[in-house]
Amino acid sequence: MQLPLFLSKFDKSHLQHLKGIGTPILIVAALAMIVLPLPPLMLDVLFSFNIALALVVLLVTVYTRRPLDFGIFPSVLLVATILRLALNVASTRVVLLEGHNGGDAAGKVIEAFGSVVIGGNYAVGIVVFLILIIINFVVVTKGAGRIAEVSARFTLDAMPGKQMAIDADLNAGLITQDEARTRREEVTSEADFYGSMDGASKFVKGDAIAGIVILLINLIGGLFIGMMQHGLGFGEAMEIYTLLTIGDGLVAQIPGLLLSIGTAIIVTRQNKEGDLGNQMASQLGDNTHVLVVAAGVMTLMGIVPGMPHFAFLTLAAILGGLAWYIKKLATAKATALIQPRNATSGQPKAESNAVKEIGWDDVHGVDTIGLEVGYRLIPLVDKAQGGELLNRIKGVRKKLSQELGFLIPPVHIRDNLDLEPNSYRVALMGVTNGEGELRHDNELAINPGQVFGTVKGIATKDPAFGLDAVWISKDQREHAQTLGYTVVDAATVVATHLSQILTNHAASLLGHEEVQNLLDMLAKHSPKLVEGLVPDTLPLTTVVKVLQNLLHEGVPIRDMRTIVQTLVEYGAKSQDVDVLTAACRIALRRLIVQEVVGSKQEIPVITFAPELEQMLHQSMQAAGNDGAGIEPGLADRIQQSLQEAHQNQELSGESAVMLTSGILRSVMARFVKYTIPGLRVLSYQEIPDDKQIRIVSVIGQSN
Numbered sequence: 001m002q003l004p005l006f007l008s009k010f011d012k013s014h015l016q017h018l019k020g021i022g023t024p025i026l027i028v029a030a031l032a033m034i035v036l037p038l039p040p041l042m043l044d045v046l047f048s049f050n051i052a053l054a055l056v057v058l059l060v061t062v063y064t065r066r067p068l069d070f071g072i073f074p075s076v077l078l079v080a081t082i083l084r085l086a087l088n089v090a091s092t093r094v095v096l097l098e099g100h101n102g103g104d105a106a107g108k109v110i111e112a113f114g115s116v117v118i119g120g121n122y123a124v125g126i127v128v129f130l131i132l133i134i135i136n137f138v139v140v141t142k143g144a145g146r147i148a149e150v151s152a153r154f155t156l157d158a159m160p161g162k163q164m165a166i167d168a169d170l171n172a173g174l175i176t177q178d179e180a181r182t183r184r185e186e187v188t189s190e191a192d193f194y195g196s197m198d199g200a201s202k203f204v205k206g207d208a209i210a211g212i213v214i215l216l217i218n219l220i221g222g223l224f225i226g227m228m229q230h231g232l233g234f235g236e237a238m239e240i241y242t243l244l245t246i247g248d249g250l251v252a253q254i255p256g257l258l259l260s261i262g263t264a265i266i267v268t269r270q271n272k273e274g275d276l277g278n279q280m281a282s283q284l285g286d287n288t289h290v291l292v293v294a295a296g297v298m299t300l301m302g303i304v305p306g307m308p309h310f311a312f313l314t315l316a317a318i319l320g321g322l323a324w325y326i327k328k329l330a331t332a333k334a335t336a337l338i339q340p341r342n343a344t345s346g347q348p349k350a351e352s353n354a355v356k357e358i359g360w361d362d363v364h365g366v367d368t369i370g371l372e373v374g375y376r377l378i379p380l381v382d383k384a385q386g387g388e389l390l391n392r393i394k395g396v397r398k399k400l401s402q403e404l405g406f407l408i409p410p411v412h413i414r415d416n417l418d419l420e421p422n423s424y425r426v427a428l429m430g431v432t433n434g435e436g437e438l439r440h441d442n443e444l445a446i447n448p449g450q451v452f453g454t455v456k457g458i459a460t461k462d463p464a465f466g467l468d469a470v471w472i473s474k475d476q477r478e479h480a481q482t483l484g485y486t487v488v489d490a491a492t493v494v495a496t497h498l499s500q501i502l503t504n505h506a507a508s509l510l511g512h513e514e515v516q517n518l519l520d521m522l523a524k525h526s527p528k529l530v531e532g533l534v535p536d537t538l539p540l541t542t543v544v545k546v547l548q549n550l551l552h553e554g555v556p557i558r559d560m561r562t563i564v565q566t567l568v569e570y571g572a573k574s575q576d577v578d579v580l581t582a583a584c585r586i587a588l589r590r591l592i593v594q595e596v597v598g599s600k601q602e603i604p605v606i607t608f609a610p611e612l613e614q615m616l617h618q619s620m621q622a623a624g625n626d627g628a629g630i631e632p633g634l635a636d637r638i639q640q641s642l643q644e645a646h647q648n649q650e651l652s653g654e655s656a657v658m659l660t661s662g663i664l665r666s667v668m669a670r671f672v673k674y675t676i677p678g679l680r681v682l683s684y685q686e687i688p689d690d691k692q693i694r695i696v697s698v699i700g701q702s703n
Helices: 002-009 012-018 022-035 040-063 073-101 108-117 122-171 177-228 234-268 276-285 288-302 309-337 375-381 389-404 474-482 490-504 512-523 527-531 540-552 560-571 577-587 589-597 610-623 632-651 662-672
Strands: 369-373 411-415 423-428 431-437 443-446 458-461 468-472 486-489 602-608 657-660 680-683 692-699
Touching: 022 073, 040 073, 040 108, 040 234, 073 177, 073 234, 108 234, 122 177, 122 234, 122 474, 122 486, 122 490, 177 234, 288 309, 369 375, 369 490, 375 389, 375 411, 375 490, 389 411, 389 490, 423 490, 431 490, 443 474, 443 490, 468 474, 474 486, 486 490, 512 527, 512 540, 512 560, 527 560, 540 560, 540 577, 560 577, 577 589, 577 662, 577 680, 589 602, 589 680, 602 610, 602 632, 610 662, 632 662, 632 692, 657 662, 662 680
Parallel strands: 369 411, 602 657, 602 692, 657 680
Antiparallel strands: 369 423, 423 431, 443 468, 443 486, 458 468
16 A cells, blocks of 8 residues: 555656766766776676667667757767776686686677687688678778868868858847857857867777777787686687687777767768768659669660579669659649639639720839849749748838837739849839849858958959959858858848848938827827827928938937927927937937947047138028039039048047037038948037037147
């Protein structure tokens, strides 16, 4: 009656305490085997366990989905090697102490390998053992060690390029912070794994060498002990101790060979999803032409007189039948994917060909954001063909919506036969704003400014930022990353270009509907604030123009509460859009400065000399504040000086900020927006009180 009660208490919570103690016990037992003598029965159990462990590890390497999924393999290899060497020491002690009593003195397993496997002939045993040593040490272990060394070196060299590619995807909005963190951890784990495998392969090599040394020591020591201590003749001692030594060597070398094969499989596999069997079946058997040619060659060899006709012709028939079956499956799959396009029922309708009267439904407006692709780029947008562009564009819209503060409209994608097959075009409101040419089956290696070599490919320019780039094949990716290139696929190229275009033209994407939605969202938390703005203080059109001005000048509108408060306060005093925009910029000065210099307390600025600034003020007043009053020669000299100052700031790694008066700020912002894109223009009133300025250049100052 007490046993069921005991079993009920011994539940899973008690078993959790026993989890993970197997490896420490195994290591302690291996150390004990080196010191303490073991009975033959225990040796049989441990040798059987060693063979089973090696077989399990080998099968795990075959069926694991990716090499990194078996990241504990180097440690497993070390533990298995220690166990096998400890068994060699224990079995050597038993062979030398009890070998004169007969073949079963060291256990049934060693006797079986010494008698059954090699037929009781020690000459055959020596030959078989030497063959196993050559296969293990010269072929498998040496090749696996070289591959592990090269893989570790290439993986470590490619780490900076992979990290830069992750940062580029994150900055382009293609992945989230969590996805970027996961990919960085995977890159680090990959480098750690292949570095560990480079060292673990030395365990296998050392184990093979130890097997040869142990064989010689056991053989010489057994002859000496048998003849000198037990009075055996040379022939009898040679037969007994040779069979025991060969049996002991074979029972240790077979698990070693299994682990060596497992090591070679791990280091030769690509880091892709799928077990080894499925990958080999798909990559070796998908090409039916190869199977047909092989069947033909085997048939020719089978009909040659003197050849074993049955073996060759049978194998030729198997290969031919396999090719026919794979071809049949592929044809059936292709037929199932074909869908009729003319009608949904079995009989086409006659009236479908009738000409219908056109109406207003046939008049289509322009898309807010349109993406047109050539017919060769259709696989990029077709999920059935593995296209990732739709997901990348969704990521770009999400990232920009969070950064700018309003919902980016959907992107309408269509194919255009008028385009070049590999070209694409981005249009806003029906107007083309960017285009480029892709090679969807290649990847783009972008030169970020400093690389350590060149890669073979087709030279081009990055369509988003105009950087030097090269179209390369996919198998050159790691090599290019090792040289310092930032490598991205074709879908990322389009998504990055689209992100850059939408950022530069964010103001044209914001309309009355989007602004009304922003006000409705704000009204849920601050209803009185919104009620006091539209239409009591300002019309909706004025609010839209102010927000468009902010976006046009690179100011996000995430802080709608501050913007609406400012418009409510200043809207009663002035209806001028430029005045309201300037007031909103002053209210958002902390956000603006943070976008420019981050959390730094000091702001490096470029200013005008007092004489030049006074001259520009007079020109603005004479021209009505539109900038047309600046003399062309003076405008050209100002532009050249600003470009030089901007380049110096970029070379020093600092942000380029131009500081001027509130009257000149909007004019100079329009002046440098397209000629010097990276230069931000701020007014004196837009500098927060807790920030310090440092003048790095004065435009118009005579030296």
